[in-house]
Amino acid sequence: MNAPTLEMFQQQVSELVLRHRSLLDIMSKLSQSGASVNRAVAKAVTECGCIELNARKQRFPEEIDLEKAKETLENHMSGQLCETCRDVLKAELGRNLFYMSALCNLLDIQLEEVVASERDKCSTLGLFNLT
Secondary structure (H helix, E strand, O other): OOOOOOOHHHHHHHOOOOOOHHHHHHHHHHHHHHHHHHHHHHHHHHHOOOEOOOOOOOOOOOOOOHHHHHHHOOOEEEEOOOOOHHHHHHHHHHHHHHHHHHHHHOOOHHHHHHHHHHHHHHHHHHHHHHH
C-alpha cells in the first residue's frame, strides 16, 4: 500500500466536509482548532506537568554568529510529553490540519503546493528565513 500523501488527505477531507461548507464556518473551525492545540499544550504544563516552562527574555549577543545562536537560544521548555498528552496533541494537530485542508479545498489551493513552496523558501533563504 502506498504511503498517504497530502493530496490524498486533502481529497479525503473534501469528501468528509458536509456541515461546514461555508468559508466563514471553515475559518472559525480552523481558528478554534488552533486554540485547541494551544490549550492542549497548556494542559500538558498546568494539569499533567510532563513539560515545564521557564520563559524569560532571550539573550542574543550581537557578536555571535547565527549557527552558534541556534545552539544558544532556549525553547523555554523542559521535560517531554507523556504518551497521553502526546496523543491529545496529535489529535488536536490532526483536527487543525483537517480544517486547514478544508480551507485549501474551498479556495482551490493544493496543500502539497503550499508545503512545497514553504520548503523551497526555507531552502533558498536558509538562516535568513529566521522567525
